[in-house]
Amino acid sequence: MPNIVILTGAGISAESGISTFRDHNGLWETHRFEELATPEAFRRDPVLVHRFYNARRAQLKSVQPNAAHAALAELERAWPGAFLLVTQNVDDLHERAGSELLLHMHGELRKLRCAACEDVVRHEEDAGPELICRACGVRGRMRPDIVWFGEMPYGMEEIYAAVERADIFVAIGTSGVVYPAAGLVAAARGNRRGCRTIEINPQPTGAAAFAQVIAETAVIGVPKLLAML
Ligand SMILES: [Zn+2]
Numbered sequence: 001m002p003n004i005v006i007l008t009g010a011g012i013s014a015e016s017g018i019s020t021f022r023d024h025n026g027l028w029e030t031h032r033f034e035e036l037a038t039p040e041a042f043r044r045d046p047v048l049v050h051r052f053y054n055a056r057r058a059q060l061k062s063v064q065p066n067a068a069h070a071a072l073a074e075l076e077r078a079w080p081g082a083f084l085l086v087t088q089n090v091d092d093l094h095e096r097a098g099s100e101l102l103l104h105m106h107g108e109l110r111k112l113r114c115a116a117c118e119d120v121v122r123h124e125e126d127a128g129p130e131l132i133c134r135a136c137g138v139r140g141r142m143r144p145d146i147v148w149f150g151e152m153p154y155g156m157e158e159i160y161a162a163v164e165r166a167d168i169f170v171a172i173g174t175s176g177v178v179y180p181a182a183g184l185v186a187a188a189r190g191n192r193r194g195c196r197t198i199e200i201n202p203q204p205t206g207a208a209a210f211a212q213v214i215a216e217t218a219v220i221g222v223p224k225l226l227a228m229l
Contacts, residue, residue, distance in 0.1 A: 001081035002167035004229075005159075005188065006072065007181055008087045008094070011173020011201065012218040016063045018091055037148045042115075046129045046140070053144040054126040057109045060091055068172070068218035069097035071226055076101055084162040086155075086184075088174060090146055105153040105180065111145035114138065120145055153180065163187045163195075170225065172200045173218050176207030185209040200225060 010018075031048070035041055042049045076083050076099055085102045087094055090109045094102050107113075112123040112131070119135035121142075131142040147153050163169060169188035174181045176199050188195040189209045199210040200221035214221040 003082035003162070003165050003193075004075075004079060004168040004170070005084050005086065005162045005166040005184075006075075006170045006172065007174060007184055008072075008085070008089060008172045008218075009174025009181070010089065012066070012068050012222075013089045013091050013093060014173070015068065015217055015219050016066045016091075016093055018059060018063055018089075018093075034149060037146070038150060039115075039148055042143055042148075046143075049144075050126070050128050053109065053146065054128075056090075057124070058126070060109060063091070063093070065093040065097035066219050068222040069093050069099070071222040073098035075226055075229075081167070082162065082165065084159070086159050086162075088180070103155045103159065105147070105155055105159065107144070107146040107154065109144065109146070112142045113145040115141040115143050159184070160187060164191050165193065166191065166195050167193050168196045168198070168229070170198045170200065171210070172222065174201075176201070176205040176210055182207060182209075198225065 036049055036052045072085060083101050085099050086105055088106050090106055092110055110122060110124050111120055112127055113120045114133040114136060116138040117133060117136040119133055129140045132139045133142055163184055166188055169185060171181045171185060176182060176185055185197050185207060186209050189197050197210045198212045200214045200218060202217045204213045204215050214224055
């Protein structure tokens with residue numbers, strides 16, 4: 001039974017209307033993303049960093065999973081071999097579509113983590129420095145459970161182990177030429193199982209490691225993928 005690993009990126013969320021941080025206007029035009037998404041920024045100005053993530057978290061209430069998210073959940077239910085969905089997205093659209101074997105390598109907007117004791121809690125409303133950790137009682141250290149610049153993505157060991165035993169690797173709505181997709185597709189291509197590598201992207205990135213390209217948006221391309229597998 002074939003094993004499959006699927007990596008999704010910003011493209012699949014964009015089709016649900018999730019704007020990227022770079023599209024935000026107002027406050028975020030005057031702050032570079034790189035100045036907000038770091039542990040240093042959080043230490044320097046936690047109110048500002050919370051405001052940025054509060055805006056992104058609030059946006060989740062007005063968006064819904066799309067046909068691509070639904071198709072991936074359906075694929076998971078029907079797949080006979082090992083299945084792993086890895087997402088770079090910090091929204092919860094995959095979960096809401098029904099995906100379960102899912103790894104958020106860059107964290108989740110609807111979770112907070114205590115920087116003092118590492119306890120993680122679900123949190124759907126606005127957050128701020130007044131919050132107190134339920135586990136250790138420390139105030140002001142609850143931060144978005146997001147992997148910031150300079151921090152290690154979650155689950156890399158598990159992801160690479162799954163890619164090593166994958167027969168099919170698919171990248172959807174993410175650039176195949178930059179990290180992490182570039183590293184994962186190279187590892188998939190070089191594994192001992194002769195892994196089939198597929199990219200779904202309306203503007204294919206031209207990464208040579210992909211044997212097959214579906215030059216479509218995720219909403220069109222993922223159902224095509226299912227028909228192909
Ligand atoms: Zn704590």
